[in-house]
Amino acid sequence: MKDLRDKVAVITGAGSGIGRGTALALADAGMDVVIADIDESNATLVAAEIEALGRRALVVPTDVTDRAAVETLADKSYSEFGAVHVLHNNAGVAIFLPLEAMSDADWDFQLGPNLRGVINGLQAFLPRLKAQDGEKHIVNTASMAGMWAPAGLGAYAATKFAVVAISEALRTELAVHNIGVSVLCPGIVATNLMMTTLEHRPSGGADMQMLDLDPNSAGVILPEDVGRRVRLAVERGDLYIFTHPDYKGITEMRFNAILAAFDQAKADG
Ligand SMILES: NC(=O)c1ccc[n+]([C@@H]2O[C@H](COP(=O)([O-])OP(=O)(O)OC[C@H]3O[C@@H](n4cnc5c(N)ncnc54)[C@H](O)[C@@H]3O)[C@@H](O)[C@H]2O)c1
Structure with a gap:
């Protein structure tokens, strides 16, 4: 979509972090x-920042x-602006625990915004995007943990691998409808992700490890x-959006291991 001027974006989780940055x-x-977030007061602050840039902002408190x-988010977006050109399914949380320590409630909480939230965004907006003339684009936020699953982030990575899968299939399916698809795979970004997770996780965070999202730490971007x-x-x-070129090696390691397993299969006959 070459010209973004005077077009409309809907962004979930836009009250903070990556959603706000976007x-x-x-x-x-x-x-x-359109700023959609479960946290209305943060969303309102971001709306003021958008308006200070001379653009219109609409806050729609939304649990994705x-x-x-x-x-309702889709209804309000279309009734206020008449069209949506960019949909960014971005809201998410991150439980940092070994898989064996995850309760059923943790699984539901982790899958909720990260996977069901993306599905809900697609189900609500896709029919309207397809019916709308002109160029449109969907961005889904995954993570580097959608390319590789580190210990302690297995459940989080499961949601992010799923978002990569959805985005890859969707890109092919929607090309004919003039809807582009990107999947955002950031490395470590200085956001409120850990705090947001602790705030909303039903059992809090006393048992959880913490990712270091300090903007002054090495490799952490804004x-x-x-x-x-x-x-x-x-x-x-673009289909893939990477933010940390240094993580290419991790992806290569995983893909090389997969390719080597194919070679092994051939050698095994
Ligand atoms: N920060 C990182 O290092 C990093 C890296 C890779 C991917 N991500 C992904 O980026 C996305 C944004 O996270 P962030 O790092 O900006 O964190 P953040 O906590 O700063 O922002 C996330 C926003 O999502 C909102 N939110 C949470 N649950 C919601 C729900 N059910 N409905 C609506 N809004 C909800 C929060 O209120 C918050 O405003 C997430 O999907 C996260 O997994 C983050």
Whole structure:
């Protein structure tokens, strides 16, 4: 989508972190933005930042795990702006625990926004996007943990591998409808992800390990940098959006192990 000016973006989880960074980058490119977040007060602060950039913002308090709430988000977005050109399914949480320590409640909580939230976004918006003329684009937030599953992040990675799978299939399915698809796979970004998770996880976070998301730590980038990369990818129509070129080696290691297993299969006859 080459020209973003005067178009409309809907971003879930836009009250903080990567969603906020993307909202600001897209507003800077001339887009109006619908800020959907479970946290209305943060969403309202981001709306003020969008308006300060001279663009319109609409806050729609939304729990992305609630299908009816996401339908309402779509209704309100279309009734306010008449069209949606970029949908960014981004809201998420991250439980950092070994798989054997995950309770059923933890699994539901982890799958909720990260996977069901993306599905709800697609179910609510796709029919309307397909019916709408012109270029459209969907961005789904996965993670580097959608490319490789480190210990302690198995459940989180399960949701993010799923988001990569959905995005890859969707890109092929939607090409004929003039809808581009990107999957965002950031490395470590300085956001409130751990705090948001502790706040909403039913059992809190006393047993949880913490990812170091301090902006001063090595390799941690700012959400505004991620937003800039999302904007570029939407403009170019890229499928994969990576933010940490240094992580290429990790992906190579995983793919090399897979390729070696094929060679082994051939050798085994
Ligand atoms: N921070 C990182 O290092 C990192 C790396 C890779 C991927 N990600 C992914 O980026 C996305 C955004 O996370 P972030 O790091 O910006 O964290 P964040 O906590 O700063 O922002 C996430 C936002 O999502 C909202 N949210 C949470 N549950 C929700 C729900 N059920 N419905 C609606 N909104 C909800 C929160 O209120 C918050 O405003 C997530 O999908 C996360 O998995 C983050």
